[in-house]
Amino acid sequence: MPIASEDIDQNGLVIGVSPERFREVAMPLLFDHLNAQCEGTIAVNRQARIVWINDKYAAKVGITDPRSVLGKEIEEVLPASRLREVVQNGQPSMLDLMAFGDEHFVVTRIPLRDEDGTLVGALGFVLFDRARHLQPVMAKYNQLQTQLAATQRELAKARRARYTIAGFIGSSAAASEVKRQARRAAQLDATVLLRGETGTGKELLAQGIHNLSLRANGPFVAVNVAAIPESLVEAELFGTAPGAFTGADKRARAGKFELADGGTLFLDEIGDLPLPLQAKMLRVLQEQEVEPLGSNQVKALNVRVIAATHVDLEAKVAAGQFREDLYYRLNVLALRLPPLRERREDLSALIEHLLDDIASRSGQPPLELADDALHLLQAQPWPGNVRELRNLLERAQMSSDAGPLSTSALRPLLVDPLPAGAALAPPAPAPAPATGEIRLLADSVAAAERQAILAALAACNGNRTQAAERLGIARASLYNKLQAHGI
Numbered sequence: 001m002p003i004a005s006e007d008i009d010q011n012g013l014v015i016g017v018s019p020e021r022f023r024e025v026a027m028p029l030l031f032d033h034l035n036a037q038c039e040g041t042i043a044v045n046r047q048a049r050i051v052w053i054n055d056k057y058a059a060k061v062g063i064t065d066p067r068s069v070l071g072k073e074i075e076e077v078l079p080a081s082r083l084r085e086v087v088q089n090g091q092p093s094m095l096d097l098m099a100f101g102d103e104h105f106v107v108t109r110i111p112l113r114d115e116d117g118t119l120v121g122a123l124g125f126v127l128f129d130r131a132r133h134l135q136p137v138m139a140k141y142n143q144l145q146t147q148l149a150a151t152q153r154e155l156a157k158a159r160r161a162r163y164t165i166a167g168f169i170g171s172s173a174a175a176s177e178v179k180r181q182a183r184r185a186a187q188l189d190a191t192v193l194l195r196g197e198t199g200t201g202k203e204l205l206a207q208g209i210h211n212l213s214l215r216a217n218g219p220f221v222a223v224n225v226a227a228i229p230e231s232l233v234e235a236e237l238f239g240t241a242p243g244a245f246t247g248a249d250k251r252a253r254a255g256k257f258e259l260a261d262g263g264t265l266f267l268d269e270i271g272d273l274p275l276p277l278q279a280k281m282l283r284v285l286q287e288q289e290v291e292p293l294g295s296n297q298v299k300a301l302n303v304r305v306i307a308a309t310h311v312d313l314e315a316k317v318a319a320g321q322f323r324e325d326l327y328y329r330l331n332v333l334a335l336r337l338p339p340l341r342e343r344r345e346d347l348s349a350l351i352e353h354l355l356d357d358i359a360s361r362s363g364q365p366p367l368e369l370a371d372d373a374l375h376l377l378q379a380q381p382w383p384g385n386v387r388e389l390r391n392l393l394e395r396a397q398m399s400s401d402a403g404p405l406s407t408s409a410l411r412p413l414l415v416d417p418l419p420a421g422a423a424l425a426p427p428a429p430a431p432a433p434a435t436g437e438i439r440l441l442a443d444s445v446a447a448a449e450r451q452a453i454l455a456a457l458a459a460c461n462g463n464r465t466q467a468a469e470r471l472g473i474a475r476a477s478l479y480n481k482l483q484a485h486g487i
Contacts, residue, residue: 039105040126043112046119048074048084057126061100086111086122095127097141161220161264165208168201169353170346174338178205185333186212191285193270193330194308195472196337199387202308203266205337210264215304218263223256226269234277234293238284241295257290260303270307270330271316278323285329305330314475315465336472340382340389347378347389354390358397367397368404376407380414453481 040057044050050069058066061078074081080099086092086109093109105126112121165182168175185192186209194202203222210220228236239255256265267273273281284290285305289298307330316322340347351369359366369377382388395413396405452471460466468478481487 038125038127042074042078042083042124043121044074044083044087044124045121046087048087048122050074050077051121060126081124083109083122083124087119090119161207161210161216163204163207164211165205167208168205169350170343171349172343172345174343175346178335178337181335182209183212185209185335188333189214189304191304191330191332192306193332193334194306194337195334195469196308196310197339197383197385198310199385200337200339201386202337203268205335206264206266206306206308209306210266210304213264213304215263219260220264220266221256221260222266222268224268226272230274233274234280237277238280238290239292241292252292252295255290255292257284257301257303258299261301262303264304264306267305267307269309271309271311271313271322273322275321275323278326282323282326282329285326312465312469314468331474334472340385344378348374350386350389351377351393354386354393355397358390358394362397364397367393367400369410370404370406372407373405373410376410376414449481450487453478453487457487 038056040060041052041054042050042057043052050072053063053066053069055066058064058069063069063077069077074083078098078100082093082096082098090111092111093107096107096109098105098107107124107126109122109124111119112123114120165179165186168179168182170176182205192206192209194205196202206222207220210216223236225233235253235255237255237257239258240253242252280291284301288301288303290301291298313322313327313331317324317327340350351374355366355369377389377392384391392413396410399413400409453467456467456470457464460470464478464482465475468475471478473481
């Protein structure tokens with residue numbers, strides 16, 4: 001049957017021609033069209049070495065002689081090119097942005113195969129230069145990039161430690177000693193255990209240690225173990241793999257250890273860590289690697305841990321509620337933060353600092369205290385320590401009128417005030433040194449140590465565990481000292 005002339009196209013293709021014949025004729029036409037319309041074309045072989053580049057592409061990237069780059073690896077000429085990936089995985093990259101200097105090119109990349117389907121190279125086309133034809137997409141892209149950069153800056157700022165060791169206000173012997181120990185701890189990259197009652201400034205000191213250490217430029221991540229539901233502690237600390245449990249994020253989620261990589265992780269209330277997770281915590285501390293929940297891969301870390309607790313860890317170890325090996329791993333450098341009642345001479349400086357800070361935050365003039373009000377505060381037991389003191393001063397700032405705050409105005413704000421008249425006398429001055437025979441220093445130190453132990457035992461009604469906690473020493477050390485002093 002003869003073929004009508006209208007059934008033959010300008011290239012001689014018969015309508016209904018076989019797919020093989022169509023590709024044979026159409027593919028060169030398609031390539032010639034793309035090469036003519038695009039801003040540049042380049043081809044690489046299986047080793048991602050350049051085998052061809054057209055003149056437009058060469059001129060665009062500043063190549064005078066296209067033949068000079070033949071045989072070079074693609075990254076030598078175009079550092080941001082991903083043609084090697086196309087060669088390796090055989091998958092096209094239909095639309096992408098490629099940076100070159102200050103410009104961005106919109107490119108497409110396709111794999112090249114021979115007649116047998118064997119991958120022999122890849123072809124790249126620059127569709128547009130400077131992405132001028134994708135203005136709406138580029139505007140959205142730039143907006144998202146700006147937002148991402150701002151979020152990353154805010155996140156980095158939030159993970160910076162704000163306080164220094166000098167921010168631990170006080171010049172008493174107790175405050176000076178804890179600051180001395182903190183500065184020494186900052187120079188060592190070992191695990192630190194901060195012990196002290198609630199409100200004594202454990203996190204402040206942890207930030208100060210971090211800021212004075214070689215990790216100061218790294219992140220400072222704080223987490224209160226007691227504030228996390230027990231079922232979520234593992235995920236919060238160690239992270240999760242995608243879909244680790246029902247309702248989990250489909251993407252991997254970094255835990256606090258991973259977020260603190262290169263810096264410091266502050267674990268507050270470590271004594272509340274669930275017993276089943278303590279073995280995993282011990283491994284992370286020893287091996288410096290973490291295995292996210294639901295994953296079978298470990299991630300290497302470089303994290304310094306500063307832990308804090310207000311509970312008697314030795315008693316928890318004895319009761320089987322805290323692993324002994326984890327206790328020893330945490331208790332490398334132990335610092336005891338003195339309660340406020342043991343450094344009453346620091347109260348004036350603390351009150352002045354807190355009142356200034358409260359005033360700057362509230363926008364009100366600083367509150368002034370009358371002398372009798374200050375004496376009243378110096379006589380309080382302060383079970384909540386500095387946190388309780390700040391709370392009281394904030395309430396006083398809001399309720400006070402003009403003029404210095406008197407005892408009569410301050411007393412109703414106290415949670416458990418001492419009887420009237422019991423606190424009005426200023427603290428007794430330190431006794432003058434005796435003018436008698438000078439004892440050997442070792443004997444004086446031993447006598448002072450014995451007296452401190454007796455005072456602690458009396459204050460704790462003979463409870464040796466509590467006395468050791470108050471003294472800032474291990475219970476075993478207290479037993480040794482009791483025997484040495486014949487107590």
